[in-house]
Amino acid sequence: MSDMSRGKTVAFRGGGFAPKPQRWIGVFVFVTLILLAEWGTRSGWITALTLPKPSDVFDTFRELYESGLLFKHLGPSLSRLVVGAAIGASVGISVGVLIGLFSYIRSGLVPLVAAIFPIPKIALLPLFVIWFGIGEGSKYALIAFGTFTPTVVATYGAVDNVDRTLIRMGQSFGLSWWSIVRKIVLPGAMPGILSGLRISLAIAIILLVAAEMLGAQYGIGAYILEAGSLYDLERLFAGVVILSLLGVFVSFIIGMIERRLLGWRS
């Protein structure tokens, strides 16, 4: 029994699967893929028809910036994105909250939202052109309509998930209905609403290309479509990179809003 008295050290095994941020791995993956593509296109085992040289894409991007065309394309696209997404998201959040709070509205609108969610908004583009004109109206409408439905679904889901015990406690303490909505329901639903916005704003960027299919001379989407029809891969990839950067930027903005509005969580 001498073993017992000496004791045996047992390593701590309950560390769990906690992911730790590895800051440089993401950058490393990007750089490796780009270098691989550059080497492949230079040495010739990737043909010019398959993939453009990353360095040529970078040159195209630089020319775009230096000629000032970048901002000529970015300006209209950003305004379409901001106006369309603002209309879609604000109407979507309002409708979603109403659905979450009132049984009649829920019964009336949830089937309707479910019916319009799966409609490919691009298919309605010709119709929008007749309704809202070939100018900016139809583009705003398409992006607004595309962001509206996912925002509604995320919002009423978030309202439904607010902790019931908190609401009951508020009622027990005699808070008015409006106070409960303002102080418990809305803050409680905010995490869900914001993560829903991440998805619907990404959809808005996707729809930007579709919105600029009809009648747009300038815009990132129009630029990508033109490059596609000319089979100009360098310009095509330069445009796609801009959309990706736009997505990263939007995600960053929402991250800032989350930190600001959800400070109560920590």
Place this chain on the structure above:
Amino acid sequence: MKLNRRKALALMGSTVAASGLAAPALAMNKKIKVGALRFTSHSGSFIAQERGYFADAGLDVEFEFFQAAQPMAVAIASGDVDYAVTAVSGGLVSLAQKGAIKVIGGALAEEDGIDGQKYLISSASYDAGIKTLKDLDGKKYAVTQAGSSFHYMGAKMAAAEGISLSFTPLQKVGAIIGAMKSGQVDGWSIVPHIAKPLAKAGAWHMVANVSDYIPGYQVTTVFTSAKNAADERGLTESFLQGFSAGVDDYAAAMIDKTADQDAMVDLIHKYVYTDRPREKAAPSIINGTMRLNSGAALNIASIQDQLSWFQSEGLVDADISIDQLVDRSYVDIIGA
């Protein structure tokens, strides 16, 4: 018609016999894929298939149908389709620059005396006082995409009239027709069988002929992969031989009226406007009649003009030469 067919076959037989050495290389019953749009301008291939001219040339042809010219060019580049007929577009030139495709012959062309493509002004704009092409200055001119043949036709007209147009990309012909009808765009150009019925229906006014502004315009060309053009000489010659025989029949029936037009309309109707009954399709097929170049001859001057225009607009690289785009060794070169 029977007589004509027999005659044509006899002619074919004699050309194959006359070419002597080439004949064994041709008759191999090789399977090839031909890309086509369901337009009357593709009739050359349809006739060659239906009347057995491809089979006579030793080819087993399968059609691959597309909705637009651009995907067809990409399909040739990827090797999914062997031969096709389409308009010269910026995309086609870019693919030629990348060494993927070559233009080997000519098809649809504007010719004096044959009703060709029309410039149009939408009825809403016409009523608002835009009566001539010159009045279109600063107005919206519909194109499918930048660098398309519509863009070229509009730009050539604008240059001749000394006006500037706001080119509006609408991707599809259907979308443009809708936008013209509702007055969202002011001007456009299109083939006669679409222009005429809708002009009658009051959608737009036909104000000029494209041939007045672009004489000898080579609208569509025959093209193939650069590999076929360089390495498959026998196969490519066989295809052009069958195609040309189809084109000759088309011209005899539809333009020269030396053969039975009704039988030709029946044949084309098997491929074009198949969703409409014969009596409704016939006027459109007849209205769509344009010159398909005999022997797939290619108007090189027109191709050079189109290439130069793409380059001047910055749509394609400025250092692409005409010989990167065209292989002159297969057909008669005209306009040089």
